[in-house]
Amino acid sequence: MHKPHVKAMAALLRRSQPRYDLYTVFGDCMEAIAIAMANSIDLRARAPREARYLDIVGRYPREILELFPQLLAELVRALEAGPGDVLGSLFHELDLHSKARGQYFTPYALSRCMAQATLGSRENVEAMIAQHGFVTAMEPACGAGSMVIALAEAMRDIGHNYQRHLHVTAIDIDPRAIHMAYVQLSLLHIPAHLMVGNSLSGEMQDNWFTPAHILGGWTARLSLRQRHEPVAETAQRATTVTAATSPSQGAVPPSHEPGASQRSMPRQLSLF
Numbered sequence: 001m002h003k004p005h006v007k008a009m010a011a012l013l014r015r016s017q018p019r020y021d022l023y024t025v026f027g028d029c030m031e032a033i034a035i036a037m038a039n040s041i042d043l044r045a046r047a048p049r050e051a052r053y054l055d056i057v058g059r060y061p062r063e064i065l066e067l068f069p070q071l072l073a074e075l076v077r078a079l080e081a082g083p084g085d086v087l088g089s090l091f092h093e094l095d096l097h098s099k100a101r102g103q104y105f106t107p108y109a110l111s112r113c114m115a116q117a118t119l120g121s122r123e124n125v126e127a128m129i130a131q132h133g134f135v136t137a138m139e140p141a142c143g144a145g146s147m148v149i150a151l152a153e154a155m156r157d158i159g160h161n162y163q164r165h166l167h168v169t170a171i172d173i174d175p176r177a178i179h180m181a182y183v184q185l186s187l188l189h190i191p192a193h194l195m196v197g198n199s200l201s202g203e204m205q206d207n208w209f210t211p212a213h214i215l216g217g218w219t220a221r222l223s224l225r226q227r228h229e230p231v232a233e234t235a236q237r238a239t240t241v242t243a244a245t246s247p248s249q250g251a252v253p254p255s256h257e258p259g260a261s262q263r264s265m266p267r268q269l270s271l272f
Contacts, residue, residue, distance in 0.1 A: 002086050005078035009086075010093045012067045012074070020064065023096050029068050030087070030179040032056045034208070037186050041211045072183075079187050083153045084108050085146035087180040103174070105143045108150065115150035118269055122158040133225060134165045137269040140199035142170035145181030151269070152190050167218050168192040171199045178208060186210045191218050 016025045035053045039046050057065055078086045088105035091097055097104050118137075119125060128135050135155070139147055148170055152162040160166075168190060172178050175196045185192045191212040197204035213219070 001082050002078045002084050002089060005074050005081070006086060006089045006093050009071050009074045009078075009090050012071050013094065015067060016064050020060070022094060025060075025064070026091070026094060026096060027176045027179075028056045028059070029071060030176060030183060032068055033072050034179040034182045034186075037183065037211070038208060041214050042209055045207075075183070076187060079184070083149050083188060085111065085144050085149055085184070087184055088144035088146055091144065091180070103177075106146045108146055111146040111150035112153070115147060115154045119151060119154045119158075122160075125155065125158060125160055129160070129165050134167060134221070135269060136222075137166065137168045139168060139170040140270075142172045142181050142194070143177050145170065145184045148181070148185060148190060148192065149188060152188060163189050163191065163212060163216070166191065167213070167222065170194045171197050171204075173198050175206065178206070182208045182210065186212070191216050193218075 013022060013026055013029070016022065032053055035049045035056075039049055039053070075086055078084075085105065085108045088108070091103075091105060125135060137148070137151055142148060148168050151168070152166060155162040155166055168185075170178075170181060170185075170192055171194070172181070173196070178194050178196050182194050185194070189212045190210060192210045193213060194208040194210070195204045196206040196208075209219075
C-alpha cells in the first residue's frame with residue numbers, strides 16, 4: 001500500500017547525491033518539516049526553532065530545498081492511503097539503517113500485533129475510557145512512531161476515535177527519530193507529547209506537542225485528571241479497607257463492590 005510512495009520519496013532524496021550526504025539531508029528534511037508544522041501552532045518555542053529552520057535551509061541550494069515539500073506531499077498521499085510507519089520504511093529503503101548507524105525501526109506489521117495485544121478488547125478500552133475519560137500511553141523508545149500509529153489504528157478499528165480518546169507520551173534519545181515521529185503523528189492528528197531524551201535516566205532535552213495535543217486542550221485535560229484521580233483513588237482504598245475490617249457495619253465486601261472491575265483498569269498503557 002505504501003511501497004510506491006516510499007520509493008517515490010526515496011527517489012526524491014537521492015537527487016541530492018553525490019553532492020550531499022544522504023543521511024544528513026534526510027535528517028535536515030525531517031527537522032525542517034517538523035519545525036514548519038510545530039511553528040504553525042506551538043508558540044512556546046517558536047523563536048529558537050525558526051532560527052534553527054533558517055540555519056537548515058541556508059545550507060542547501062534551491063533545487064535541494066524544493067525536494068522537501070515534494071517529499072511531504074508524497075508522505076501525505078501515503079498516509080491518506082492508510083496509516084503506517086511510512087518514514088520508518090523510507091529510512092530502511094534508503095539503507096540508512098546500516099550497521100554503521102546501528103538504528104533499526106520496528107516493522108509496522110509487528111507493531112500492529114503488539115498494539116492489539118496491549119490494547120486488549122473493545123470492552124477493556126471502554127472500561128478505561130469510562131473510568132479515566134481517555135486512554136493514555138507511554139512509548140519510551142518511539143523511533144518513527146510505529147507503535148503509536150499502530151495503537152491509534154487499533155483503537156479506530158474497534159470503533160473509538162483516537163483523536164478524542166487517546167493521548168501518547170513518546171520519548172526517544174535520537175532527535176531525528178522524534179522529528180520523524182512528530183511529522184507522522186501530526187499528519188494523523190494523534191494527540192501526543194514527544195520528548196528528546198533518555199527514558200532510563202529521565203533526562204529530557206526538547207519537547208514537541210502535536211497540533212492535536214494543542215487544539216484538543218490536552219495539557220489541561222491531563223492536569224485535571226491528575227488532580228482529581230489521586231483523591232478518588234484514596235477514597236476507593238479507604239472504602240476497601242473499611243469494607244474489609246468492618247463487615248458488621250454493612251459495608252460491601254471488596255470483591256463485590258460496584259465498579260470493582262473498572263477500578264482495576266490501568267491508568268496508562270506501556271508501549272515498548
